Amino acid sequence: MSRKLDLSSGRPVWSAYRAPTVPTDSLTRDVKTDVLIVGMGISGAMMAEALTADGHRVICIDRRGPLKGSTAATTALVAFEIDQPLSTLSKMVGRASAQQAWRRSRLAVSNLAGRIAELGINCGLSRMPSLYLAGTMLGPSELRDEAEARRLAGIGAICLTRQQLAEKFGIDRQGAILGHGNIALDPRKLTAGLLLKSLERKARFYAPVEATMIEDSAEAVVVATRDGPTITARHVVLATGYELVDIVPAAAHRIISTWAIATRPQPRKLWPDAAFIWEASEPYLYMRTTVDGRVICGGEDEDFIDEARRDELIADKSTRIAEKLGLIFPHLDTRPDFAWTGSFGTTTTGLPYIGAIPRHPRIHAVLGYGGNGITFSQIASEIVPASINGLDDTDARLFAFNR
Ligand SMILES: Cc1cc2nc3c(=O)[nH]c(=O)nc-3n(C[C@H](O)[C@H](O)[C@H](O)COP(=O)(O)OP(=O)(O)OC[C@H]3O[C@@H](n4cnc5c(N)ncnc54)[C@H](O)[C@@H]3O)c2cc1C
Numbered sequence: 001m002s003r004k005l006d007l008s009s010g011r012p013v014w015s016a017y018r019a020p021t022v023p024t025d026s027l028t029r030d031v032k033t034d035v036l037i038v039g040m041g042i043s044g045a046m047m048a049e050a051l052t053a054d055g056h057r058v059i060c061i062d063r064r065g066p067l068k069g070s071t072a073a074t075t076a077l078v079a080f081e082i083d084q085p086l087s088t089l090s091k092m093v094g095r096a097s098a099q100q101a102w103r104r105s106r107l108a109v110s111n112l113a114g115r116i117a118e119l120g121i122n123c124g125l126s127r128m129p130s131l132y133l134a135g136t137m138l139g140p141s142e143l144r145d146e147a148e149a150r151r152l153a154g155i156g157a158i159c160l161t162r163q164q165l166a167e168k169f170g171i172d173r174q175g176a177i178l179g180h181g182n183i184a185l186d187p188r189k190l191t192a193g194l195l196l197k198s199l200e201r202k203a204r205f206y207a208p209v210e211a212t213m214i215e216d217s218a219e220a221v222v223v224a225t226r227d228g229p230t231i232t233a234r235h236v237v238l239a240t241g242y243e244l245v246d247i248v249p250a251a252a253h254r255i256i257s258t259w260a261i262a263t264r265p266q267p268r269k270l271w272p273d274a275a276f277i278w279e280a281s282e283p284y285l286y287m288r289t290t291v292d293g294r295v296i297c298g299g300e301d302e303d304f305i306d307e308a309r310r311d312e313l314i315a316d317k318s319t320r321i322a323e324k325l326g327l328i329f330p331h332l333d334t335r336p337d338f339a340w341t342g343s344f345g346t347t348t349t350g351l352p353y354i355g356a357i358p359r360h361p362r363i364h365a366v367l368g369y370g371g372n373g374i375t376f377s378q379i380a381s382e383i384v385p386a387s388i389n390g391l392d393d394t395d396a397r398l399f400a401f402n403r
Contacts, residue, residue, distance in 0.1 A: 006307040007242065008073035010314050010340030013262035013296060017124075019188035022066040022195045027206040027225060032232045033059040035388065036223055038211045039239035041071035042187055042374055043366045045194035046381035047237050049119070052201035054385055059231060060203060063210035066195055067188045069241045073342035075260050075298050076187040076374060077276050077288045080106040081130060081179060083371045084350035085138060085280065086149045092349050097398055099153035101351055104395045106155055106181060108378040113183050115378075121193030124186040124291045128276050131160075131169065132177040135281030140175040143280060147177045156180060169271055171328060182276050184288045187374070214247055214363060221362045235388050238365040239380075242345040247357055248365045249401055257310040258344045259317035260298030261325075261336035267293025269332055277328070285324050286371070295332060297325045301344065310341050317341070345369050352376040354383050354399040364388070365401070 022040070035051050037044045040062035051058050062068070082089065082105055089098035116125055134140050143159065150157040158178040160168065165176050199205065213224040214236065221236045244250050270289055271277075278286035285299040300317045304310070318339035326334045345367065347353070352369045354376070356362070364387065366380040379399065386393040397403055 006343075007070050008340060008342035009307075009311045011338045012073045012260075012340045013290070013294065013338040014072060014186060014188045016338070017186055017189070019067060019186070020192040020196060022192050022205065023199070024065065024205040024207040027061070027209045027227070027229050030230045030232070031059060031204070033057045033204070034233065035059075035235045035237060036061070036221070036231050036233035037237045037239055038062075038223070038245070039069070039241060040066040040195065040205065040207065041069040041239065041241055042074075042191045043241065043368045043377040043380060044237070044239035045191040045198070046377050047239055047366060047384060048198035048203050049194040050381045050385045051388070052198045052203050054389060056388070058198060058203040059233070060195070060198070060205050061209040061211060061225070061231070062207045063226075065207040066205070067191050070342055070373075071187050071191050071241075073340055074187045074373065075286070075288065075296050077182065077184050077286065078109055078112060078374045079130065079182045079276065079372060080109040080375060081132065081182070082350060085146050086153060087142070087146045089349065090149065093351070100395060100398055102150070102153055102155060104379060104398070105372065105375050108375050108382070109181060109183060111382070112375075112378045116185070116190065119193065119197055121190060121197070123189035123193055126184050126274070126291060128182055128184060128288070129273050130179045130182050130276040130278070131165075131171070132179070133171070133277065133279045134174040134176060135279040135284065137282050138280035143175055143177055150177075169275065171271070171277075184276065211245070214245070216360050216362050235362050235364065237384055238363065241368065242343055244367070245365075247360065247363060248367070249353075249358070252347045252353070253345060253367070255305045255343050255345055256301050256303050257305065257341060258298060258301045259314065259321060259341045260296060260339070261318045261321050262290070262338040263295045263333055263335065264337045265290075265293040266295070266333055270295070271329060285321065287325060294337070295325065295334075297321050305343065307343070310343070314339055314341050352380070352399055353401050354380040355396060355401055356387060358402050
């Protein structure tokens with residue numbers, strides 16, 4: 001029913017921090033529920049928490065187990081700044097839609113921070129400013145246009161000249177946009193926290209269980225599993241990450257490869273405000289810090305999916321990422337303490353697809369794409385529950401499959 005990818009390899013930094021265990025059961029007989037969620041990564045966890053909060057009976061399944069997909073490999077910078085600059089996205093989807101996507105993204109990050117605080121989930125959340133450095137894609141004058149475009153959409157953006165950037169952050173680049181409102185966190189702790197909250201509200205978790213076939217009628221959806229039992233639900237949410245289920249339209253979707261490193265903790269050597277930094281380049285380099293002062297730096301994306309080739313490149317790519325990091329901050333110890341790689345889904349516009357699958361109103365898909373994957377998972381956990389509750393989210397059309 002869906003392709004199995006080798007989602008990541010190497011040692012992601014999150015293995016240094018203990019996430020709570022999420023208990024699961026074996027599925028030994030046919031079961032029924034209101035909503036079945038396929039996938040127990042960050043997208044499935046957000047969905048389960050939102051749906052149980054609305055009072056739905058929820059079952060989650062995962063063929064690997066909770067927190068074992070891409071969520072274990074993410075660098076977990078939750079940015080409202082969509083990978084596709086607002087000025088570029090406007091040319092692709094029109095100005096009004098691009099502004100709407102950026103604004104919704106801004107709201108989603110703020111909603112997620114509020115949600116984590118409200119649920120009391122300890123996931124090392126920190127709020128940080130962001131610096132978008134001039135690069136090969138947007139030079140200083142295009143960066144000024146981008147800042148202006150953001151301000152016109154109601155999103156704060158401050159332009160820093162080369163001199164201001166050097167004085168305030170010690171970085172030698174031609175200029176930057178300074179923004180506020182992003183968060184960074186430990187993705188496994190957040191996912192476990194959301195799943196455990198759903199469990200308190202009587203969600204049922206079965207793993208390892210693989211969905212192999214989906215059949216829907218006007219009243220229900222029946223999902224067959226590899227080991228035999230079936231699950232019948234009023235609605236199914238496919239939160240399967242980059243492993244698309246056959247029924248999900250995949251025309252605009254492609255998988256690329258990405259690499260990341262994390263240094264040893266060095267809290268005294270970090271740059272001012274531990275700002276999230278990324279470049280207006282293609283491919284871009286990005287960096288964030290952890291609560292104990294490690295630097296996580298990633299990028300070097302390549303447009304191929306071959307997992308063996310991707311894994312072979314870990315040593316070369318991590319050396320290259322460390323060198324690039326050292327060029328920006330020469331005083332840092334850039335030696336990788338952790339180095340890993342992962343597959344990464346992306347779309348033509350960079351915007352995700354969220355919502356009911358065309359002609360299958362009871363089957364919803366949540367595709368958390370690219371560098372804003374977690375932000376988009378949050379948006380999905382707002383749009384899909386609204387639709388299951390028979391309500392219309394104001395931005396649903398923007399992300400719909402038939403947009
Ligand atoms: C190196 C790297 C860096 C990243 N950095 C960032 C970042 O800084 N910020 C950001 O927002 N995003 C980032 N992302 C993207 C982000 O990690 C993803 O968007 C997010 O983890 C996807 O979560 P998910 O729950 O949708 O998928 P997953 O975590 O992959 O979970 C999907 C689950 O579905 C299960 N599954 C699949 N098919 C079936 C089936 N048929 N039956 C049962 N179970 C099934 C899988 O086993 C898996 O556990 C990064 C990704 C990578 C790889």
